Amino acid sequence: MAVRFGLLGDVVATVDDRPVALGHARQQCVLAALLVDVNRAVSVDQLIDRVWGQSPPQRARDTLYSYLYRLRRSLADVPDAAITRRSGGYLMAADEMAVDLHRFRHLRDEARAERSEDDRLALFDQALGLWRGDPFSGLDAFWLDTVRTDLEQEKLTAELERVDAALSLGHHDGVLADLSRLVSGQPLNERLAGQMMLALSGAGRSAEALEHYRRFRNLLVEELGVEPSPHLQQLHRSILAPDVAADPPQTGSPVPRQLPMPSGSFTGRSDDLAQLDAALLTYGETTGTAVAVSGTGGIGKTWLALHWAATHLDRYPDGQLFVNLSGFHPTEPPMTPAGAVRAILDALDVAPNAVPADLDSQIGLYRSLVADRRMLIVLDDARDPDQVRPLLPGSASCAVVVTSRNQMSGLVATEGLRPLPLGCLSRDEALHLLAGRLGRDRLSTEADAAGSIVGACAGLPLALSIVAARAATNPALSLQDLADELADQQHGLDALADRDAVADVRSVIAASYRALSAPAAALFRLLALYAGPDVSLPAVAGLVGLPVQQVREPLDELLGAHLVDLTGPDRYACHDLLRAYAGELLDDSERALATRRLYDHWLHGAHAAALTIEPHRDHIDLPPPAAGTAVASFTDSEQAQLWLDAERLVLLAAIDQAAEFGLDGHAWRLAWAVATYLSRLSRWTDLASAQRAAVTAARRAGDLVGEAHGHRDLGLALHQLGELANGLDHLRRAGELFGRLGDRAGEAYVALYLGWVHEGQGQHREALECDERALVLFGEVGHLVGRAKALNAIGWDHARLGDHHRAADHCRRALALHEEVGNVTGAAKTWDSLGYVHHQRGDSDKACVCYRRALELYEQSDDRWGVAETLTRLGDVLHDAGDVEAARSNWLRALRQLNEDNPVEIAELRHRLDSAGSP
Template sequence: MWDLRILGPVELLADGRRLDLGPAKQRAVLAALAVDAGRTVPVEVLIDRVWDEHPPRTVRNALHTHVLRLRRSLETLGDAARLEFRDGGYALSIDPERVDLLRFRRLAGRARGPAQSPGQTADLLREALGLWHGQPLAGLRGEWAAQVRDECEQQRLSATLTLAPIELELGTPPGAVADLVRPLLETHPLVEPLAAVLIRALRADGRPSEALACYRRIRQRLRDELGAAPGHELETAHQAAPRRPAAEAYVPRQLPLDVRGFTGREAELSTLDEFLDEADGLLVAVVSGTAGVGKSTLAVHWAHEVRDRFPDGQLHVNLRGFDPGGPPAAPAEVLRGFLEALGVPSQRIPGDVPAQAALFRSRLTGRRMLILLDNAADAAQVRPLLPGEAGCLALVTSRASLSGLVATEGARPLRLDTMSGAEGRELLARRVGEHRIKDDPDAVDRILTACAGLPLALAITAARAATHPSFSLGTVAAELTEARTRLDALADSDPATDVRAVFSWSYRTLDPAGARLFRLLGLLPGPDAGINAVASLAGMRTDEVRPLLALLIQANLLAEQPAGRYGCHDLLRAYARELTDRIDPEADRRAATHRVLDFYLHTALAGDHLLYPNRTKLYDRPDPVAAGVTPEPLADMAAALDWFAREQRQLRAAVDLAAAADLGTLTFLLTWALGTYYDRDWNGRDWIACLEIALAVAQRRPDDPLRLARIHYSLGSAQRELGHPDRSQHHLELALELLDGRDEVGERAIVHLNLGTTVRELGRYDEALEQAQLALEVYRAHGWRAGEASALNNMGWVHVILGNYEVALDHCQRAVAIQEELGNWPGAAHSWDSVGYVHHHLGAYAEALTCYRRSRELFREQGDRRLEAIILTHTGDTHLAAGDPALARDAWRQALDIYEEIDHRDSAEIRAKLRSDLARVAQSS
């Protein structure tokens, strides 16, 4: 049994077990498909739903990666769920009954049917509402997710408004009806029918004072927000409720001033609302997060929003857990202040903490009070300050996760992350004015990037812009990006608003081993890393580094992300880097950098070998794996593809890091190891960027012409694949010059082979044959059969262009035989394509299609989407020549789908084919 949940966090449960659905964007892809289960969602629509209006440049690659991983997760379900690409989009083929949102809508629709009795309607709506387990799409951000949430909430509201009166009529316990209605009334406080049902339920449950309080609250809100009086239905429910004079008592109101213009954090506020709605047995909620992320601001704002739920008052204290001005507040000091606020004379307050805590809990008995315990150091500081029974809520904020309170006191945890781009933009607009935001959107983007989504940094920047209205936002953005570090630009004389000082308060709580690891994290390439990369950086075993990672997570200096990855926002990374540069000896920093680069290099080389076992061997082998380095174990090609996809940003950054450290061999080897993956993933631009970096490093030491030749050869191949044969020829000819007079005949042969392909694309066919012949002679002379097959294949391709079909077929069939015998499947796939191409030109269309089918199967097994699309294009051409335009269109559309997914230049050519074919069909009809 399995279920896909959307009415809460996006979850896939199989036999009671939650399957790993990956990061938020990946879950958003699944949700965006699930709401239209069975229907095709165009790629553009899917991108809009998941990435809103600002998708990254590589969004199609990212989408394809997410889809591949989701397919693996869905494999657990067999044929019950399939994620398919068709008609320019993706479709999730799944039983709608297994998707909670779709089942909810079906049940609610049936309940509205005229043939249902009240009991049947109630049964259907109970089942429908029972599917909810939180805020829909919880944890997903963006306009589409917000829109779906709003629609779901309206449907839930409608179902509840229908069910609640029926429940009262059917004799359902009124307390249960009140529990059904109350959470929605908190979300929709101006829906009078909802309030009327709650008042009726409370009255029937013998709780007239609560009914009266409910009526007064909504009457006040109607007056304040709408300028209206209660309607007939609400007034009737109120008039039926017996009145009772309210008792007068001193009510403490200690909440700090709410933040003016509070923005964002809708998901987190909703989560706190959900905690409160579950609060029959809940006494404690913990808001944790890194320094400067806005924990106190959120807690104070939410406390103001719900203070009416706590009519007996609110208590507040700053526990100074991470305060540079002195030690954390002692529980005895806090309890004395609380007891005095509750009316206990100072002479009656006991002297020891246990007795104070007991008296405090006694004073809270029968009351509904909110206790805001801000900036806690640890669980031990908090425990004496907690209430003893339901009705009161302790809301705790801390930089530590306080997992002990979660484990022993049943606290509900909420981890606060950095702000989204939309939330940060709204914060700036509220603080500096919407007109300034609209006048310079580019500067706003640079400010948001520099502040890394940290509310404290955004608030400091906004304050600077607001207090200097003559400064343009461009000037403010330049200060952030041009300062020695962004931390300098965010410095302030007040330690409470100096980002560096605020971070330091958390850092000082670490033990030496944890502090060292945090500092070294500033040396990581990329924004996050897996545990093996972190262990290699630190020169430790994974079992040694894991407790230290837990310590940093507990201190909210690090976040554990899906799939066992660890990272922190950019400003914390900058702070860590600043610390390691100042504290750790240069030799230690250099050794750590070498270790983490060694991790990426050896894992990437192993992955490259899995993707292309017969790739030309390197002449300069890397050093053995360094002590303290733990490469990632990669079992097979699929694992290698997944690792490369997951580590793309880190690997790209690793090349930059190696070059900056002037590590020429490492820079070259890393770049080489990325070549096959970049080619398969059609990421030629990043490959060229890495090669140009490697070239710049190698040119600083021109005493290694072979390495320079290798880089020029690789640049030539990459430029040709990107459609720049002139640039390709330039680099390949430079490679030949560097190899002139050297003994590396194999190196010259592969350059001749590639130069032949390049000049063939330039239309110089005699020269292409000459270059392939030069390579063939070398390969045969040295018994290098894979190279011989490649040269034969290239010669065959030129002969088919020249119309020498029988010669071409002989060359290409010999190439296939050699490659299959060697088990060189990438080479065999190329050669099968060539044989099919020759058969096509000989008019043997059935034979051509058989060859293409074999070639496509091999390329698909290799995960090579670009070449699979090329084969589909050739397949369509052959179908058209064979007189079957419908099959031709189908093959071309599949090719176009792939080209559009990987953003390939040949997509325009396929569109032209489809347009031309449609025009022919129109003329014939």
């Protein structure tokens, strides 16, 4: 008996072509969620998320278990297929080739590897013949929608490759019907346009081929403001005058070969290379065609990427792109996404006059040009996900390698990149590296000394390379001399023997440090104390307690000695290992005083920035800054916003590290200061991390005020991240603490947050009770800003409950109060609420007016979260009014405001866009 599972259409199971009863749609979702990862365990939480998304039933686990039980019974007599329980989840054990999705991918990959065009075409036909309709037809779940979109892209890619094979065999007439269907769904796809022109021309219909080019060019110019690529223009010319054309007709852009030369002395990393093979040699899967290689500076990330690429060039016949993003470059600022995209368009031979003016259109053009091409894209030395995300291609046929000192967890979570952290080299690998640089004869002659060097460098490629360079450029210097020099470094031998990460620091920079002047040496030691990726010039001045002008000279000296890097205008960074070495040289007295000045600089600057971007926040008390502290001040919200943007990663790191220096009060106050800023950016993960540290620090210090604020903001962040029960616990704890403190305004804000949580769960009456309690508490203490917020929240609650008259009344009262006190963000939220009320009443025109007013105010405050919410709702109004194109435009704008911390909102927007179809 042969079992078959079908996902590429209706979800079905058959045994010898006899159908197996799979139950209702939700139960079929469970089976689909297991079959997509056949033979791999799927956790219970993952299954619940895949089946119900963010709206699981009350007893989701019990319901899931009942579905699994019924499916097991249905499959009880099915040979070679069973749902089995594994640690933490469930697994569908079956032959992968029995699942049409996996068989499709297998046949497609076989076709790509096949050299015979006849066999290639036959394999593509077999693969595409498995499709019976839309994947998971009839099933509705956010996760399935996402997978469905990816699968449809995979199918399109396979169809285009099949057309290439058919055209190469001269089957011009035979592909025209398929091409017409594909072109109607992808009118701006340049590869399709070229294929259609080739097919028509080859079928003897050159006039129609030229007309197709004309229509495509007009559409491209109208929609994107660009001309067709030079190669499509060449194809057009070859059809116009085939005897004159210098080149044969072809589609696509020129083949870039941008990879730098790989290191000739690459060694080891067999496990890491195997992981790259597993991740990248599988075109078109929903995940796994991109890898984030991470590790400390000098660990060999670029080295590994280039070596792997050099050994797999045949897998990427359409070219290789290499972009040095300079995220941690010693002398250059990080490359902007705009600069990177422009460099890629240059590499793809896009004429300067054909490059669109705005970044979004440039990104769209780049993705169109590489769509469905088998290319390798190496994005080297990335600073953060925001720098990388615009450079990710939209096609799963491209493989991407990102290297970074950061883990890129955001890209791993939202874009499906596979993480590949690098560790140190083994002893044998390190010896091979030295042998490659110095020759085996020299190593074998001084084998003991070579072993000592390897031990002192702790397996770090950068340290080994620096020592090898010294030995190679100074032949009179024996390896034993180098080993002795390393052994003489104070504070180093024990750590080196333990393979501590500071090992190479002692070996490479000790001599440079000893040559520094006293002021530069003192500054170098203090640079061990800063948090985050870099440090500003005012913060450096605060470290040493001197005016800014007096620290420039020692900084220049450190720059010249390569002991500090310039990361941007007046921003500096030390390699992590250099900072570790510097930290060992600090004595306790200079550490304590400099740390206090540095944290005072961050705290007072962040507090001032927080109150500048949101002047209506309730204040907290700050300790006075230490003498010599450089305190930032701001003249307007834009200046404060720029400061926060520049210091975001620094401040987050400072919150985490404050405990090391006994600065618990600074930790929770810094977390308070960044709360509004992070909320507006919808960086809920960062907000939750900061507030966890704040709660721990305040509790350790016995500071109830700090603990109350930390619990409140942590509850908000956890709610936004979907941890509802945990978030409620923190909010209730915050309410208790504010009550003990007699802080009625604090209690009121907690009540508002609780109302928000209940509203998010669809518990509108509970939300109304919380918001009405907040209004009473704010009224008791005469808190006008709070009363306005509570009135707006109550108005929203009434709108959700269908009482539009009361909703409008409360919102108008809220708006009057917000305008009276000059609260811009509060007014924005209230205009948004009024827009919702009018939409529910069926008055689209008034709803649009309100939403557009809310947008103006949100954009004025640089509140990206608010902008995204309002754009989404404005799109809903326009869609209901029949203006689909305008609705899609607003939804796309909303999508661009969100980040990896908003998976639900992103999924909902993509669902809206997919449901609306093309404008």
